[in-house]
Amino acid sequence: MSTQVLPASFYDRDVVQVARSLLGMRLVRILDGQRLAGTIIETEAYQGEDDLACHARAGKTARTAVMYGPPGRAYIYFTYGMHWLLNCVSQPEGYPAAVLVRAVAPLEGLEAIAVRRAGRARAQWCNGPGKLCQALAITGALNGIDLCDPRGELFIETGQPVPECAVKILPRVGIERVPEPWLSMPWRFVANSY
């Protein structure tokens, strides 16, 4: 089965569906001409100004502007003074929604990834949203990049879809100060056995 990049139409849907569908897809980073890649195994959906866990809750700002843009772009931001986090903008232009990529399974460019995650076990290379950005050299320099362009430095290819029986659906994490119902919305997707 040949691989190809996911088209913008993939992202131009309900963001929760996009988060679910991204499991099993392949995140590819071209670094110095080399492919670094991993299979997406954990995602979370954030949507709209009403979602109090979503950055767009405060409306459109310089930081969140990309989320309001066309689907298929990367929304990359910096937090806690040291971590970059990668999101995939979803739904039609004008509506702020994105999928946080929380974890990938390292697949290609393992040596380069190991260098960037020096001293840690392979299982700890990409099992967190900040970790995978460090492992794949994803920073704000790539914010707004088109994830549908296979000639770019960062894109997502088709992979092997994960069947329902291998997906755990859970509440989002890392948003403890957010009130209900947003705190408990089942918008986190985790793939088993990678």
Next chain:
DNA sequence: AGCACGATTAACT
């Protein structure tokens, strides 16, 4: 002031 995190440490079983 607070943050969609991660590394380290401490206290457990």
Next chain:
DNA sequence: GTTAATCGTGCTC
């Protein structure tokens, strides 16, 4: 072996 607590760091509003 595990879970809980702590805090660094600098950008956003």
